[in-house]
Amino acid sequence: MEAIYDFSEDINFKLLKRCANMVTKGATVVFPTETVYGIGANALDRKAVKKIFIAKGRPYDNPLIVHICDYKMLKPLVKNVNKIEKELMKAFWPGPFTIILPKTDIVPDIVTCNMDTVGIRMPSNIIARKMIKYAKVPVAAPSANISGKPSGTDLSDIIDELDDKVNYMINGGACEVGVESTVVRVINDEVVILRPGKITKEDIEKLGFKARLDEHIFSEVEKGDKVLSPGMKHKHYAPNTKTVLVETTNKEKFVKYVDKTIQEGKKVCVISFEEDKKLFKRMKLEFLSLGKSKDLDEISKNLFSMLRKVDGFNVDICFISSVEKKDIGTAIMNRLYRACGYNILKL
Ligand code: TXA
Ligand code: MG
Numbered sequence: 001m002e003a004i005y006d007f008s009e010d011i012n013f014k015l016l017k018r019c020a021n022m023v024t025k026g027a028t029v030v031f032p033t034e035t036v037y038g039i040g041a042n043a044l045d046r047k048a049v050k051k052i053f054i055a056k057g058r059p060y061d062n063p064l065i066v067h068i069c070d071y072k073m074l075k076p077l078v079k080n081v082n083k084i085e086k087e088l089m090k091a092f093w094p095g096p097f098t099i100i101l102p103k104t105d106i107v108p109d110i111v112t113c114n115m116d117t118v119g120i121r122m123p124s125n126i127i128a129r130k131m132i133k134y135a136k137v138p139v140a141a142p143s144a145n146i147s148g149k150p151s152g153t154d155l156s157d158i159i160d161e162l163d164d165k166v167n168y169m170i171n172g173g174a175c176e177v178g179v180e181s182t183v184v185r186v187i188n189d190e191v192v193i194l195r196p197g198k199i200t201k202e203d204i205e206k207l208g209f210k211a212r213l214d215e216h217i218f219s220e221v222e223k224g225d226k227v228l229s230p231g232m233k234h235k236h237y238a239p240n241t242k243t244v245l246v247e248t249t250n251k252e253k254f255v256k257y258v259d260k261t262i263q264e265g266k267k268v269c270v271i272s273f274e275e276d277k278k279l280f281k282r283m284k285l286e287f288l289s290l291g292k293s294k295d296l297d298e299i300s301k302n303l304f305s306m307l308r309k310v311d312g313f314n315v316d317i318c319f320i321s322s323v324e325k326k327d328i329g330t331a332i333m334n335r336l337y338r339a340c341g342y343n344i345l346k347l
Contacts (some may be wrong), residue, residue, distance in 0.1 A: 001163050007127055009175040016127065019168050020134030028052060030144045030162055031131055033123040035069075035096045035180050035197065036151040036304065037158060039166060040067070040131070046108045050139050053110075055165035055210030056063050058147045062230045064113045064140040065098050065119040065181070076106050076290055077118060077138060084209060091207055094124035096177050096198040100185035100229075111140050112326075113230065143180055148235045149281030150307040150339065153178050157308050159315040170294040178301035179331045184211075185228060193217070195227040196331040198300075217334050218325075220342045232327045237339040239270070239310040243318045245340040248347035257347060258319060263338050269313050271306050273299075280282045286313045293323070294325055321346070 007014050023029055025110070026048040039055055041048035042103040043066045055058060068074050074089075078101040088099060095152045103118035112118050123129060132139050143151035144158050145260030152158035155171040182197030184204070191204050191211040216225070217233045227233055248254050262268055262284060269286040270276075273293035280287050288306045310318045322338060323329045337344075 001169060002066075004159075004166050004171060006171045007173045010111065011127060011130075013130065013262060015129055017134045018070055019170065020131045022168060023131065023135045023139065026051075026163040027167040028055060028165075029131075029156070030152075030158065030166050030169040030211045031128055031141070031157075032125055032170060032175060033080050033128045033141075033176060034125040035123075035177045036153050037103055037145045037155065038067070038128075038139075038142035040141040040234045041138040042135065043111055043138040044106065044108065045137075046110050049110050051110060051166075052140065053143060055162065056142060056147045057065060058142060059234060060110075061113050061118065062142075062147075062234060063115055064142050065121050065183075066107065066111060067122075067132055067139045068120060068122050069129045069143055070122070073132070073138055073163075073165060074120060074122075078120065079104050082186065084189060084191070085209060085300055086295065088117065088184065088186070088191065088204070088209075089122075092182075092199050092203075093122040094129065095122075096124075097121065098181045098183045098195075100183065100194070115230075117185070119183060121160075123136065125172065125176075127170060128215075131170070136288060140303065148238060150237045150239070151180060151303040153304045155300070157305055160326060174301070174305075177328075178303055179335060182294055182331070185231060195231065196334050198328055198331070200327055200330065209330045213330070217330075218337060219303070235256045235338075235341075237304070237307060237335050238341060239318065241313075241318050243310065243320060243340045243343065244331070245344045246335050246347060247315070248345060249313070250347060251279060253347040254319075254321075255283075258270070259283060261317060264316055267315040269310055269315045269318040270320075271310070276321070286315060290321075293321075294327060296323060296327050296332065300332055303332060304310035310344070 183195040
């Protein structure tokens with residue numbers, strides 16, 4: 001890495017401009033967005049985009065989202081945008097929302113992995129937007145993490161992981177939302193959610209549109225299944241430690257199960273809620289709090305940082321509490337199922 005710019009307290013727009021100019025010329029940069037950090041490169045520069053795939057060890061069949069700062073930048077990239085798609089953009093941009101649209105020839109095939117569509121997002125984070133504006137080119141960016149690992153939501157979580165893999169990093173502090181953008185595609189006038197996020201099915205329905213969650217959001221993709229988004233097939237968000245998602249309304253049973261596991265001689269980590277701390281207090285284990293169980297926004301914000309801490313404990317097994325599948329809870333559970341490799345313990 002050539003430099004880290006620290007804009008977590010104050011944004012130095014002159015330096016940001018300098019960094020953006022390097023992006024235009026082909027550099028890669030880790031930068032903050034309101035969802036998670038991204039690894040950005042000039043979306044119109046094949047060579048620069050290839051550097052992203054190499055940095056992440058990303059499979060070449062998993063397309064990248066292209067980030068824009070205004071509608072002027074959108075126009076040359078996509079075609080045949082319909083009324084529903086336009087209204088969705090108007091309602092949710094700038095923000096944690098990505099829409100899949102038919103692409104034009106300007107978008108290099110490496111960005112979309114030879115698909116005829118491209119995912120487009122206009123982020124609201126000021127550093128991200130200004131960087132794209134100064135760069136004067138759309139910026140392709142996947143989440144900032146080695147492929148398969150939890151996304152980065154705080155620069156300190158990913159500096160070591162990506163240090164020798166990118167040209168620049170921008171510190172913008174902790175990401176506000178914490179889970180990646182909602183990804184949708186409009187099919188036969190219905191809005192299909194391919195990846196849940198802060199913008200929910202209910203938010204879309206409030207606009208008067210029909211919406212549904214794709215069938216693979218809570219279930220594993222089987223061999224031979226057709227998927228609308230290649231990302232669904234890949235391993236995601238997983239710590240190296242064996243991780244189990246616990247689904248129960250009975251906390252006592254959970255505590256007993258954890259106790260039994262410890263008695264069997266296993267080293268244990270529990271990721272649960274603030275109010276559960278006291279339940280596990282007397283037990284020999286590592287406890288990580290996601291926040292109060294009712295505060296789904298807080299949980300979403302902390303999720304990836306907590307998942308990243310697990311491997312540092314050197315435990316045999318990690319139990320994670322599940323949340324209600326409402327509001328951003330749908331997105332949290334989608335990430336948790338994947339992080340646990342669909343290893344679910346119902347108590
Ligand atoms: O919040 C976000 O979206 C973050 C920040 C950096 O903007 N980016 C992000 O990118 O999460 P990534 O690459 O980690 O996830 C992009 C997802 C993948 O699951 C990919 O398969 C899907 O979007 N995707 C991208 N282009 C697509 C397309 N043309 N059709 C279907 N799915 C697509
Ligand atoms: Mg990702």
